[in-house]
Amino acid sequence: MIKLENLTKDFIRLRALDGLDLHVKKGEIFGFLGPNGAGKTTTIRLITGLLQPTFGRVIIGGIDMAERPRHAKHQIGYVPDHPFLYDRLSGREFIEFQAQLFLLKPDNFKPKLDELTDTLSMDEWLDERIESYSRGMRQKIVMVSALIHDPQLIVLDEPLVGLDPKAAKNVKDILLRRSESGTTIFFSTHTLSLAQEFCHNMAIINHGRLIAQGTYSELIEKQDPDLETAFLRLTEEPSEAEIQDGD
């Protein structure tokens, strides 16, 4: 569903991604891990078309993002880490706006909207303006907007931040159900327990490079009791002495 080929992104005086190759299969729940500043958000922004690669290609469902961006974007639902929204619209107006951008007709999306808002317990808030929403409520409304057009790929940047335990559980259930019905879930997180519990497959990047990829059991070695230990081992910076030894 997602194919990243030699994906490289340069900013001024910084190479944020350095030749990343990644393949995520249809229906897979894929965790994207890495320390702060590793290039996770840049990768996600490249996948969703917010940034353009310096080199390399992003292919979504067989469609090259650079060549046919609109067709590629039709397949994606995106939940960013900071949900900036149109604050003066109500939640309902915001979802309707999003649905219309994806060319959905009211008959198609209204039942889905009712179902999703009911699952995330936000019906009472739907007609309030977004400016009065809490962080969690904003996260929920973005989640609904990302799911309303039944995307083939859901991309989430830190999806559970700000959600109360019940809402977090509901979101996980929704994503699991979607995955079972063939939707690909790609998400970045710092919550390693979530990745361990939830992902079919995961990748770890550091300094813009892929350093490990595989299932949970493939990533941990014998001496690692859990994913956290494996993650710390894989992303550990070598000390100066080690660098000199290597030289």
Place this chain on the structure above:
Amino acid sequence: MAIEFKLLLLLLNLKAMEMLGNLRSLKPSRLLSFTVSGVIAAVIAFLVYRFDLFVFSYLMGVPELGRLVIARFFEIAFLVFFLVLMISTALTALSMLYREDELSLLLTLPVSSATIFTVKYFEVILFSSWALVALAVPFILSYAVYFKINFSAYFTIFAGLMLPLVLISGSVGVVGALLIRLLLGGKSRRWLFKWSAIVLLIIVLTATALKLSGTRVSEKGLAYLISLLEDSQTDQNSLLPHKLISRGFLSILEDRWDQLQRVVLTLLGMAALVVLLTLDLGKVLYYRSWLKGSDRAPTKGRSSALLKISFWTLKRWISPVYRALFRKDILEFRRYPLQWGQSFLLLGFWAMYVVNFVNIPHYFNIDGYFWKMIFYYGNFCFACFFTAALAGRFVFPIISLEGQAFWLLKTAPLAMESFLWSKFWQAFLPLIFLSSSMVIIGNLVLGVDTGLQQVSLLSIIIITISLTSVSLGLGAIFADFSQRNPMKIANTPGGILCIFISLTFVVLLTTVFAWPAYLHYKFTTFQGIFPLNEWITAIIIYIALGVVATLLPLKLGLKALNSDLKV
């Protein structure tokens, strides 16, 4: 007191660091575009400077009248400066003084609200005035150079005349904002909308119904005009700031240093008094006025029946994507009172102009062809400049106003062309209504013949399309999605560049427009063969300039929108 003063300095230092930090964090690509804009703005400022030199030199060459016109011109220019700055400060203050995210932090610190107000007062004055002062610089320099005033007078002009004017008009604006928030902060949007419309209607009706007096200029001739201008100079004791400052400028010209000294001291004294009074008033009202606007319950987001009917009607005419974008923007506009304030002001200016123009036949004998052509051309030029100013103020910020939620449009299957065109139509329709109505009403009042009516209408349509494109294109190139205040967006270097380019374009096109208008006047007055070829050439040049000014900015703007998201 000493602690409060230290805290004040600390907060001022914080603000200065914030501004410096913003400058330092400019990315090289952005720095380059700012540098290029700076160079272009400097070139345009130089051209304006040369033009002002030409105007001064021309007016000084007109016996009797020239000097009087310059004096009158100063008064009017500084009155406009005063009023624009006052209004712009009031609107800036309404958002900057009450910035929720910042205040909710500052008010929890052990700092008095008076100290916070003092810091914010200076911030508001700085932000609302720098662009206007920058626009005045070429004018002041041309004046200083033409009349060969000595170098020390430059300091007097900026520190003794301009600074007090900025402080006085800015303080009045800030006090206005405090009172508006205090009196209207708790009111609903519906209430505000209704009463703003009623007040505007009353102003327009009163202006229309005012009994006209005075004599037609053409009946008394030039002597009457000179006496009229001289009469307006007699009020030497007026303490109105715009009169004081124009008296200051004329004192430099006439080498009357004693009078200049009096004017500067009066202005500085007035400025100090007004600033102190404003700060004292802020001490009492600031916190109260903030509470007044903050204790409202969250508002429901309901669409009005009118809006629903309008969109139902539009359903068959425009595509769902355009409909969605229009609806979103209209809803956002309806729920953003700061923008209405600006729109009401704009409608007020428009109405006052139209009312004044309708009264022209009372003062001038427009049956004669000369005055008719003068007003025909003058009205067209004014409509163009008015449209350029509006485009710079209202159209330039509309892309930036998408704000940090722009990610949503970038990740949606939406072509940026569609987005840009939807913004184009949203901006163009109100602009064309205002500009063409000025031209049409002007033509009807003057009773010009059908040919000239058609030329002016076609020209204003072309110029409005181009001005919309220039502002929209530059707005996309210099988009700042982190800024939420349209006034601040319009005052960025990109916004100032937009105003400069728009005004230069208007000067160019109105000059081209003058050609066929003059040919028509010559043909009607002196008869002979109608210069059809020259007419057609002028129209082709006009259209070609319009097409370039429309397509180029839109193309560059689209390229900027298609590049990486700058949020």
